[in-house]
Amino acid sequence: MEKTLPKxxxxxxxxxxxHICVEFCPTKxxxxxxxxxxxxxxxxxxxxxxxxxxxxxxxIKVITE
Amino acid sequence: MAFDYDKWLRPGKLxxxxxxxxxxxxxxxxxxxxxxTLQLKKEETAVVSGIGCASRLPGYIDCCTLHTAHGRxxxxxxxxxxxxxxxxxxxxGGDGDGTAIxxxxxxxxxxRNIDMTYIIMNNYIYGMTGGQFSPCTPTGHKxxxxxxxxxxxxxxxxxxxxGAGATxxxxxxxxxxxxxxxxxxEAIQHKGxxxxxxxxxCPTTYGRRNKYKSVIEMMNRxxxxxxxxxxxxxxxxxxxxxxxLTGVLYKEVKPEYIEEYAKVIERAKxxx
Numbered sequence: 001m002e003k004t005l006p007k008x009x010x011x012x013x014x015x016x017x018x019h020i021c022v023e024f025c026p027t028k029x030x031x032x033x034x035x036x037x038x039x040x041x042x043x044x045x046x047x048x049x050x051x052x053x054x055x056x057x058x059x060i061k062v063i064t065e
Numbered sequence: 066m067a068f069d070y071d072k073w074l075r076p077g078k079l080x081x082x083x084x085x086x087x088x089x090x091x092x093x094x095x096x097x098x099x100x101x102t103l104q105l106k107k108e109e110t111a112v113v114s115g116i117g118c119a120s121r122l123p124g125y126i127d128c129c130t131l132h133t134a135h136g137r138x139x140x141x142x143x144x145x146x147x148x149x150x151x152x153x154x155x156x157x158g159g160d161g162d163g164t165a166i167x168x169x170x171x172x173x174x175x176x177r178n179i180d181m182t183y184i185i186m187n188n189y190i191y192g193m194t195g196g197q198f199s200p201c202t203p204t205g206h207k208x209x210x211x212x213x214x215x216x217x218x219x220x221x222x223x224x225x226x227x228g229a230g231a232t233x234x235x236x237x238x239x240x241x242x243x244x245x246x247x248x249x250x251e252a253i254q255h256k257g258x259x260x261x262x263x264x265x266x267c268p269t270t271y272g273r274r275n276k277y278k279s280v281i282e283m284m285n286r287x288x289x290x291x292x293x294x295x296x297x298x299x300x301x302x303x304x305x306x307x308x309x310l311t312g313v314l315y316k317e318v319k320p321e322y323i324e325e326y327a328k329v330i331e332r333a334k335x336x337x
């Protein structure tokens with residue numbers, strides 16, 4: 001079965017650069033790019049939603065079908 | 066599918082005022098998920114708060130909200146519930162607001178067992194006013210008013226609530242975000258006064274003075290100290306040293322205040 005990738009949307013206007021999503025992503029999908037979080041390796045995403053769940057600033061949305 | 070928080074947020078209010086890495090945002094998301102799970106109606110839900118960082122929460126949530134005097138959330142919420150018993154009343158606040166300035170209101174709301182839910186975000190400090198020590202600051206920890214270490218022992222909010230007569234007491238942490246909404250759902254469904262303590266992090270005024278180098282270190286501390294109630298049953302007293310129990314800590318059924326008050330009204334009418 002082919003793996004479907006989610007769409008990770010990061011709202012930079014809301015992101016405060018706290019690093020929580022980057023540190024607690026189990027497969028290291030995210031990285032800090034300057035002040036904001038950004039997607040580094042979408043292929044590794046397992047859609048566990050931990051980043052969306054823990055982002056205190058409503059800045060991450062993991063959109064899956 | 067991504068959870069739609071926007072439905073419960075007032076448009077144009079984000080980004081919120083909380084510092085980078087503050088757990089209050091995680092708790093607010095948990096509360097929103099809980100309200101959505103229970104399919105609460107916005108016009109029948111009141112979120113009441115006092116003053117403080119955590120008490121800014123009702124400003125962002127789109128339902129009936131009250132932002133009241135410092136520590137007096139329980140008093141105002143009791144008024145709301147007495148006037149409109151069909152409302153789901155949820156109180157939010159921090160440890161300073163709930164257990165110091167509003168300490169008396171808190172214990173008496175617990176004693177009355179009025180059907181409300183109190184979410185206390187315990188970040189061990191007065192964040193908004195500049196990092197003064199609160200009744201929950203652990204012994205020896207530093208705050209702006211105790212630069213050489215706090216000599217006072219801290220409160221255990223859950224034990225305080227149980228002792229004062231709350232009928233549902235639970236504890237979670239901002240790190241265990243998945244658990245927050247489940248605890249809040251159970252607390253709202255419980256008939257009687259329910260207290261949910263969420264251990265939180267304050268990187269700006271607490272972490273900075275107590276050698277937590279980053280938000281991640283503070284989050285990891287929450288991860289390390291938390292022990293689920295069921296796991297704790299199999300652990301020895303030595304292993305539980307310095308740990309904090311999480312999950313539903315106490316639950317009992319007692320007469321609820323609004324119902325008892327209605328009976329008083331009936332008796333008074335019959336006596337005429």
